[in-house]
Amino acid sequence: MNGNIRTLLRLEIKNRFSNYSLVDYKSYFKLFGTLVITGAVIYALYWVAGLFFEMFDAAGLLYEALVLLVSLIFLFMLFTGVSSTIKVLYYKGDNEILMRYPVSGTEVFVSKTLFLFLTQFCVTAIVMAPFLVAYAGVSGLGTAFYAKIPVPILFLVFITFFLSNILAIPIMHLTNRIRNKFALIIIGLAVLVTLAFALYMLLFNSMVTFMNDKEFSVFSDEMVEIIENTAKWLIPMKYFADVMVGHELYVAYPALIGIQGLSLIGMILVIYFLYAKTLLNNVEVEGSAFKHVTRNRCRPVFLTLMHKEFLQVFRSVNYSFQYFVLACAMPVMVFFCNNITRELGQNQVGEQISLGMTMLVMLIFATVITSFSATSTSREGDNFYHTKVAPVSVRTQLFAKFLMYLLVSVGANAVCLAVLIGSEQMEIRDGLWLFAVVELCSVGLTLLSMRMDIAHPYFNLSGEGEVVNNNASTTMSVAMGFAVALTIGIVCMFLSYLGSLPKPITVPAGAFTLTLDMNFMFVVVSSMTGLFFVVSVLVYTIGLKKTYNRIAR
């Protein structure tokens, strides 16, 4: 390999994995932690894949299951491949830097392409391995199957890699065109996330049903027919599965070799004619600014602060996805999760705990959304000085941020509630109480998250001026939210269970006697929530100005 290409490739790898440079015990610990988590995820995938194949096997659809899975992996690899190609080959800021050095464009291209290929190869191998091992276990194909695995994996890596290179430029142009259509992006992403989640939950629901009784198939006859017909037409994905199981090899091999050849020729043509042109165009065109012609508008101070805060989030695909999209998708997520958890609860400990289950589910989703407020100060980045020089008190500025979070949270929780009541998963009275509890917890979590960020802001932003990596406050916020959700949710479930016993338990407490009925549950959970809310407000308020003023930027 040419010396320059080797240096550039090493630079690319070093840059990508700079977070894992082993310099002190902390870095070793971090690497170890990452490996443990990766191992756990792979094992979890293997376990779920095993269950997935067993479920299809019970209906005589094992081959079809493999085709479906390979198709999903193919699409996933294509998606990640296109995304990496756009980022590494065309958008990465270092293109401009590298062009100043005495290295040829071909060398830069080859080093980056090699990096992309290696990444694609590793990701494909890691993603496919647990599924294929699980398939071998369920199908009983054993060693013969393992011996054949490398061939389809290599086909998959090469074909998705070539196709990614062909698709990268048109997809990049398309994303550039819609890049500044923020409302469209949010709606599109919300629909996609909701659909993906609904599909996932349907599959999960089927798996749960299958786990409860492995003797019966979860698929109806019509469904079996649909799956069989679909698998037949999933071309070219079905050919990868055919090679693995030795099915119609006389069609599968020529088809895969043909597709590989064609996609290779397509990639060469795209690179030859379009690579340099697109790269130079991206280096020359600064950002992707949009024009928005308006008149000068006067707004009250508080409204202008909120308006600015909203635009800062709304005009960032990254932030919008983290916040608005998840808030939009929350009701659907809660609906499906609640459905399943209620079924699980009913089968095991009774209908009585369903209110607590719903509360737990809603609080967990509320936690994910409110954790965005843990970057409320950090997101200011280099603009933090604005907050100090503005003739507006710190409290007012922070309250404007808080109110935006509150409005989003109230909206998301209210829609959740409407969905739950509308779908008869909950009564109106319980629903209103649940809304009050979840909203108070959301407010408490938002205040605590904001306060943590004020105490330890993280101003290290990416090129687009956005917080890309989560700061410690976000992690803490999520952990705290989960702890609150689990504590309040479990107490609610436990006391609901006790309260709905045919003969409620009575406990003497001094001169009084406590009856552990449903009213007792409402009082205890409301008090716990109220206490958490009051503590959050106090923690947020005490010493706020002093801590804020201490931030020097």
Next chain:
Amino acid sequence: MLEISHLYKKYLNSERFSVEDLSLSLQPGEIFGFLGQNGAGKSTTIKCLTGIYPFNSGKITICGYDIAKDPINAKLNMGYVPDNHSVYEKLTGREYVNYTADLYKVSKRDRNERFDKYVSQFKLTKAVDTQIKSYSHGMKQKICIIAALIHNPKLWVLDEPMMGLDHQSMAEILKRMDDHCAEGNTVFFSSHNLDLVAKICDRAAIIKDGKLQDVIDLHIKGNKETLEKRFVEITATEQDKINERTLLRRG
């Protein structure tokens, strides 16, 4: 207009004061230059007087308002242009200026009038409705200046305003400084550019190691010409002086 009295500022985890016993008094209608080498304490002083940094002791008043005790009123009388021209880049130029104008409660009539005047003066008419992230360095600096001036502040503070600007842009900013002072306001800016300070300032202060070394009235005959010499004398290290003597000996 601006009174700084016995200002002390020490950063957390630092052993020495970054600004030590600094006192200054600026009058209405004057342009005041703040000179010093890198790390002398210019930006720290500016950040203290704008309210960005808290300080250990001393008093800063802007138009009679104490920045520590009555920050809102003090800030209402001041416009600030930072050295790194950081702005909310997702907003358009107009949105950013309007945001600032709202914070300073500028009326619609004044806003429209000043906005049109400055946008045309700084030649930003074509770019003002485009997102700031596409602006060049100079354009960002100009939009910062427009935002700082939209409420017609009595005290205009600029930290290294000419850094990285072309000749034309510098001339536009200097003209604006002159006009602002002619209206009875005060301009306070830090700079490394001695020629510039000598050319446009009424007075200049030199700071070294956080301590104010001298305040020079540039209207007094000869002071403009000797500003550079005095700056070098004050800020030069012992090694600089030895090097200079060696050069003189060698003719």
